[in-house]
Amino acid sequence: MRIPSSRHANSIGGDNAMTPMIDVVFLLLVFFVCAAASQIHEQLLPAELAAGTIDSVQAEPKPRPFGEIWLFLRMEQGHVRVQLNQGGTHFRDLKLLARQLQFLAKETTDVPIILDIDPDVPLGDMITVYDACYGQNFRSIHFATRAESTPAGAGEPPASG
Amino acid sequence: MRIPTQQRTNSIRFNVTPLIDIVFLLIIFFLVSTHFVRSETSVSIQLPQAGSSQDDEQERLKRLVVTIDAEQNYLVGTRAIDMPEIERLIFDGAEQSQSEFHVRIRGDRSVPYRLVEPIMIACARAGVSKVRFAVIAK
Numbered sequence: 001m002r003i004p005s006s007r008h009a010n011s012i013g014g015d016n017a018m019t020p021m022i023d024v025v026f027l028l029l030v031f032f033v034c035a036a037a038s039q040i041h042e043q044l045l046p047a048e049l050a051a052g053t054i055d056s057v058q059a060e061p062k063p064r065p066f067g068e069i070w071l072f073l074r075m076e077q078g079h080v081r082v083q084l085n086q087g088g089t090h091f092r093d094l095k096l097l098a099r100q101l102q103f104l105a106k107e108t109t110d111v112p113i114i115l116d117i118d119p120d121v122p123l124g125d126m127i128t129v130y131d132a133c134y135g136q137n138f139r140s141i142h143f144a145t146r147a148e149s150t151p152a153g154a155g156e157p158p159a160s161g
Numbered sequence: 162m163r164i165p166t167q168q169r170t171n172s173i174r175f176n177v178t179p180l181i182d183i184v185f186l187l188i189i190f191f192l193v194s195t196h197f198v199r200s201e202t203s204v205s206i207q208l209p210q211a212g213s214s215q216d217d218e219q220e221r222l223k224r225l226v227v228t229i230d231a232e233q234n235y236l237v238g239t240r241a242i243d244m245p246e247i248e249r250l251i252f253d254g255a256e257q258s259q260s261e262f263h264v265r266i267r268g269d270r271s272v273p274y275r276l277v278e279p280i281m282i283a284c285a286r287a288g289v290s291k292v293r294f295a296v297i298a299k
Contacts, residue, residue, distance in 0.1 A: 021179040028190055043214035044265065044293040049285050073274075117274045123229075124270030126277070127209035127294055135213040143281060 045131060050142070069104070070144075071097075073117045073129060080125040094125070098132040105136035112140040204228045204236055206269040211296040223261045225254050226295075229268040229276050248283040255287040263291035 072083040082091040084100065091097040104111070113133050117126055133141050206228065227247055228236040235242050237250065254262045264284050268277055284292055 018179060021182050024183050024186065028186065040208075040297060042208065042267075042295050043211070043216060043298050045211045045214050045296050047281075047292045047294065049281060049290045049292055117278075119273060119275030119278070121274045122270060123268040123272050123274060123277055124209040126274050127211055127270070127296060130294075131211035131213055131296075134211075143278075145278065145282060 045127065045134065047130070047141070047143075067111060069111055069113045071113060071115050071129060071133075073115065073121045073126060075118050075120045080121055082129060094128050094132065097129065098135075101132050101136045101138070105138065109137045109139065111138070112142060113138050114142045114144050116144040204230060204239060204267075206230050206267065207271065208267065208295055208297045209270040210299045211294075212299040214296045214298050223254065223258045224263050224265055225250055226265045226267060227280055229266070229272045231269040231271055233272055233276055235276075244279055244283075247280060248287075251280075251283050251289060252287045255289050262289055263293060264289055265293045265295055267295040 070085050072086075074081050074083065079092060080094070082094065082097050083089070084091065084097070089100070091100070115126070115129065115133075130141065225247075226237065230236060235244065235247060237247070242250075251264060254264075264280065266277060266280055281292060284290075
């Protein structure tokens with residue numbers, strides 16, 4: 001006569017108990033993998049502001065051996081137009097501007113760039129121009145502010161460094 | 162010799178261990194899901210693209226994330242907020258940790274610059290020099 005062992009009976013019971021847990025664990029694993037795949041990975045574009053100087057009535061004169069570059073971002077017929085310095089070249093194609101900045105960066109990257117941005121310019125275009133400057137290793141990028149946007153006067157450029 | 166009876170091997174034994182495992186797993190799952198839902202990056206916007214962007218792994222602490230959605234609303238977390246309150250949050254953050262505090266601007270690529278500029282001015286006034294723009298890598 002074959003005698004059923006107690007050990008055999010226990011092992012079968014244990015396997016059965018594990019099955020639903022493994023099912024659920026795999027289900028959750030698949031869920032997290034799918035959720036992670038659809039998540040867009042955000043990155044950051046740093047900007048260093050010259051904090052505290054925004055309300056100064058008159059900027060202190062600083063020696064600028066290489067001068068400074070002004071980029072005027074204006075909206076024109078629904079498109080952004082960038083002007084390089086007062087009376088300078090106009091760029092409708094931001095790729096051409098990037099190429100011009102690349103050319104300037106070969107000379108020096110110590111020259112400060114000041115972005116004078118029209119209030120209607122979309123953030124996407126503003127980031128494209130800022131990114132073009134930052135990508136060419138210009139590290140002194142400023143944002144010009146208007147006198148009316150600051151309570152204590154001071155239209156003098158930079159909110160940034 | 163003692164022979165185990167058939168009745169004894171077939172007895173119903175309720176194993177609670179896997180049940181507890183699953184319950185704890187589900188609790189953790191719901192906690193994590195709730196955290197994701199409340200986090201500031203859950204607001205879906207079309208971020209601008211940039212080629213010289215960086216990862217934010219070292220900058221997880223002491224920050225204020227301001228989202229500007231396509232409808233031109235300011236959001237902190239998932240809560241709609243107005244500019245004076247954002248200014249107050251920036252000043253509070255700067256007071257607590259001036260050097261480490263930074264402000265992250267998550268703006269939809271279509272929002273006009275006039276909505277971004279006040280945040281930057283508030284940062285400059287509060288003495289916060291670190292501003293970060295959330296972008297998608299090109």
